[in-house]
Amino acid sequence: MSEHDVLNPKVMPHDPERATLEGKNKFLGFWFFLGGETVLFASLFGTYLALRNSTNGGMASNELFGLELVFIMTMFLLTSSLTSVYAMYHMKNNDFKKMQLWLGITVALGFAFLACELYEFYHYIHEYEFTFRSSAFGSAFYTLVGFHGGHVVFGLMWILALMFRNAKRGLNLYNAPKFYVASLYWHFIDVVWVFIFTVVYLMGVL
Amino acid sequence: MSNSIAQNRSFGAAMWDYLTTVDHKKIGIMYLVAGGFFFLLGGLEAMAIRWQLIKPENDFVSAGFYNELITMHGTTMIFLAAMPLIFALMNAVVPLQIGARDVAFPFLNSLGFWLFLFGGILLNCSWFLGGAPDAGWTAYAPLSTISPGEGVDFYVLGLQISGAGTLIGGINFLVTIVNMRAPGMTYMRMPLFTWTAFITSTLILFAFPALTVGLFLMMFDRLFGSGFFDASMGGNSVIWEHLFWIFGHPEVYILILPAFGVFSDVFSTFSKKRLFGYTAMVFATVLIGFLGFMVWAHHMFTVGLGPAANSIFAVATMAIAVPTGIKIFNWLFTLWGGNIKINSAMLWALGFIPSFTLGGMTGVMLAAASADYQYHDSYFVVAHFHYVIVGGVVFGIFSGLHYWWPKMFGRILDETLGKITFWTFFVGFHLTFFIQHFLGLMGMPRRYWVYLEDQGLDFGNLISTIGAFFMAIGAIVFLYNVVITSIKGEKAGADPWDGRTLEWSIPSPPPHYNFTQTPLVRGLDPLWIEKSEGRKGMTPAEPLSDIHMPNGSILPFVMSLGLFIAGFGFIYQKYDLAWLSLVFIGMGILLGSMLIRSLKDDLGYHIHKEDLEKEARK
Amino acid sequence: MADKGTEVHEELDYHKYKKKEEMKRQVITFALMIVFTIIAFGMVVSGLDKLFIIPIILVLAAVQVGFQLYYFMHMSHKGHEMPALMLYGGVFIAFLTVLTMLVLIWW
Incomplete structure (x- = not known):
């Protein structure tokens, strides 16, 4: 059997993302990476919590944050998490077209989230002159939220690259793990956001 | 592909082979060469430090240059020498010990190496570009944030890049050990070295992200005007200390645990006995790894965290003596009644036990928070951590190199030279550092470039410097040994030590696919079991069939080069934003390579059954 | 068949x-x-x-x-034992880190 036949079986296995050794390795390695990412974000959260009141006489969090935009952003990201679940559901049913469709929706929601975030930063900088260099609080805020935003950007590029690369040839056992792992990454971005909206914004306006 | 091995190749082709290789054995050799180079560099810095301190008020180097020397000595030895040398052993041995043909992520393995190397080179470029970092290897803020010039910027960027490589390497080994074990190789049948590599990789996974964040914050403070550690902007420099030590303390265990693994394998092989208390050894390793995360604040007793915090961290620190003690006793019991053969590998292991025990004992002394107020930042601390890092990690690396050299290179290191190395280095080590305990207790602070005459420090420092020269001679003899061995060393068979574990069941050096047929493991010390039942080698777990191997790639090298270029851009953009172009070029190279990697299918290739049979007949 | x-x-x-x-x-x-x-x-x-x-x-x-x-x-699902172990390991370190930054930074 050639490599091609092995990777394109007539009947897709139950868990296509873990059907090959490479797939199993990717799956496990990426989960471990998320364990490390947990510590990375915890360090950023910790730094933010330590410095959240260090406003250096500038704007404080409860004067700065508005909840409307944050709520909308949360809805975008939360929904995109569900749509990527749908994408993986169709992957497991070997329905490539529907998977691409749902991934497309995920990406669109991701871009909407990103646009809101950029608007928010722009707003703070121009309306309130609250920047990365205003105070330790400013540095910590932009770093934490910015790291998350950077993850969103990377996730979008990643999913788009996968979608374009595989648009013509469809699903096989070589790219199924890649799609799956990218979706894990996307969920993790949402996990981090849940804590950001709770700890940074909700606790920030209290 | 497979018949290319036999061909004679030019130097260029060999070079290209190493630049593109994803073979864990070759990557191990590259880690060894690069780590060895940085070890010599760090050693040279150490010699300069000791020469400066040979007599009171010496003026061999200036105060500023002395600061650069101590900073680079520590940073180089920890990040660029000890870590890669540990990785060299892990790459060379772990896949063989678990009966795997390769690691889980050969491409990432190569990327990890090149990131480490380019990070290390970037850091050392600072010597030629206006001065090395000078804020100590711990780079405490605000000393580091206000340090003029670009030295600390090189520290931040260099460590960030090489740290990313280490994290990648750690994840690779975790998945390799979880997923790639041969049939029958259960967790509780893994050799201790594999176990310690596993726990070390876990620690890397959880510890390095804290350093990543710390370095990012420092970079933002120094290069982009943020205020994390700047009190005038409301920042807090203790945050750096916490982040650094949340990483930094596990880092110590990252280094020492694989050394423990080496000693366990060496003791059991050369005592011709199964490791005493295998289960307890595994348990102790896990426990050390776990406790290693809960003690970082013992580096910060004098910061003023308060008596409650200090007490908690003091007790947790002392608790680590328990699993470490378990290990020491198990090694002694492994020796007890064994058929002991003392050679170079064994000498290093035997020398380790008293040396490390001394270091552990001063560790418990330092753990007593109230007493630590006296010891803090004195030569007592310097003596302590050299006893654990040199007496533990460096001894372990030497022991491991003597033990696995035949497997890595197919030749046995010269025994006489090996013994000369051990004795000069061992005596030199104790001469250098034992006296430093007392220098510290007499009040000599660390990191000072001079001391005054007639304060009782003169003689001790002289002895210490003399000891350092003995260590240097030992290192040089070892280098000579390596050269001589590679020219006319004794050729090693597959199993020169009458070994117990899987790596000794295959030729030395192994073929690039390691195992022609995956072995079937039937217990702890699998090769020993087969030998004691009268068989010559392992029973295969599969029929002879095609072997799937990964393709080589130049991309890891290119990606690391991209980050290296971007590093310069990040540093110099603080003077002129035009330097940002380098950031864009470097990051462009990185992201472009990542895109190529993700767009181009890499399915690997097969070594055919017929070729394997041909090779077997040769 | x-x-x-x-x-x-x-x-x-x-x-x-x-x-x-x-x-x-x-x-x-x-x-x-x-x-x-x-x-x-x-x-x-x-x-x-x-x-x-x-x-x-x-x-x-x-x-x-x-x-x-x-x-x-x-x-x-099945087959997530190691992922769970490593994730919770990360969560444990994360908890310690955040706790430290809340109570141990010496104002």
């Missing part, structure tokens, strides 16, 4: 059915997450006491993350 064909087919149908069932649960999970989010935002807007709100919204966040991990990221 034909026998095996139908067997595979039946198995496929079974898996398809199971996946569909799971997908239904996913949607319910999603609805709950939305509800939790609205409760959290609503409580903050309501202007209740700080000490009352903060623990509750933190618990809501933790539960949401649990949903993400166990349902959306399938951690409840």
Whole structure:
């Protein structure tokens, strides 16, 4: 059997993302990476919590944050998490077209989230002159939220690259793990956001 | 592909082979060469430090240059020498010990190496570009944030890049050990070295992200005007200390645990006995790894965290003596009644036990928070951590190199030279550092470039410097040994030590696919079991069939080069934003390579059954 | 061969059915997450006491993350023992780190 036949079986296995050794390795390695990412974000959260009141006489969090935009952003990201679940559901049913469709929706929601975030930063900088260099609080805020935003950007590029690369040839056992792992990454971005909206914004306006 | 091995190749082709290789054995050799180079560099810095301190008020180097020397000595030895040398052993041995043909992520393995190397080179470029970092290897803020010039910027960027490589390497080994074990190789049948590599990789996974964040914050403070550690902007420099030590303390265990693994394998092989208390050894390793995360604040007793915090961290620190003690006793019991053969590998292991025990004992002394107020930042601390890092990690690396050299290179290191190395280095080590305990207790602070005459420090420092020269001679003899061995060393068979574990069941050096047929493991010390039942080698777990191997790639090298270029851009953009172009070029190279990697299918290739049979007949 | 064909087919149908069932649960999970989010935002807007709100919204966040991990990221499925171990390892270090930054930075 050639490599091609092995990777394109007539009947897709139950868990296509873990059907090959490479797939199993990717799956496990990426989960471990998320364990490390947990510590990375915890360090950023910790730094933010330590410095959240260090406003250096500038704007404080409860004067700065508005909840409307944050709520909308949360809805975008939360929904995109569900749509990527749908994408993986169709992957497991070997329905490539529907998977691409749902991934497309995920990406669109991701871009909407990103646009809101950029608007928010722009707003703070121009309306309130609250920047990365205003105070330790400013540095910590932009770093934490910015790291998350950077993850969103990377996730979008990643999913788009996968979608374009595989648009013509469809699903096989070589790219199924890649799609799956990218979706894990996307969920993790949402996990981090849940804590950001709770700890940074909700606790920030209290 | 497979018949290319036999061909004679030019130097260029060999070079290209190493630049593109994803073979864990070759990557191990590259880690060894690069780590060895940085070890010599760090050693040279150490010699300069000791020469400066040979007599009171010496003026061999200036105060500023002395600061650069101590900073680079520590940073180089920890990040660029000890870590890669540990990785060299892990790459060379772990896949063989678990009966795997390769690691889980050969491409990432190569990327990890090149990131480490380019990070290390970037850091050392600072010597030629206006001065090395000078804020100590711990780079405490605000000393580091206000340090003029670009030295600390090189520290931040260099460590960030090489740290990313280490994290990648750690994840690779975790998945390799979880997923790639041969049939029958259960967790509780893994050799201790594999176990310690596993726990070390876990620690890397959880510890390095804290350093990543710390370095990012420092970079933002120094290069982009943020205020994390700047009190005038409301920042807090203790945050750096916490982040650094949340990483930094596990880092110590990252280094020492694989050394423990080496000693366990060496003791059991050369005592011709199964490791005493295998289960307890595994348990102790896990426990050390776990406790290693809960003690970082013992580096910060004098910061003023308060008596409650200090007490908690003091007790947790002392608790680590328990699993470490378990290990020491198990090694002694492994020796007890064994058929002991003392050679170079064994000498290093035997020398380790008293040396490390001394270091552990001063560790418990330092753990007593109230007493630590006296010891803090004195030569007592310097003596302590050299006893654990040199007496533990460096001894372990030497022991491991003597033990696995035949497997890595197919030749046995010269025994006489090996013994000369051990004795000069061992005596030199104790001469250098034992006296430093007392220098510290007499009040000599660390990191000072001079001391005054007639304060009782003169003689001790002289002895210490003399000891350092003995260590240097030992290192040089070892280098000579390596050269001589590679020219006319004794050729090693597959199993020169009458070994117990899987790596000794295959030729030395192994073929690039390691195992022609995956072995079937039937217990702890699998090769020993087969030998004691009268068989010559392992029973295969599969029929002879095609072997799937990964393709080589130049991309890891290119990606690391991209980050290296971007590093310069990040540093110099603080003077002129035009330097940002380098950031864009470097990051462009990185992201472009990542895109190529993700767009181009890499399915690997097969070594055919017929070729394997041909090779077997040769 | 034909026998095996139908067997595979039946198995496929079974898996398809199971996946569909799971997908239904996913949607319910999603609805709950939305509800939790609205409760959290609503409580903050309501202007209740700080000490009352903060623990509750933190618990809501933790539960949401649990949903993400166990349902959306399938951690409840077989073969996730090592991922769970490493993730919880990370969470443990994360907890220590955040706690430290809250109480041990010496103002």
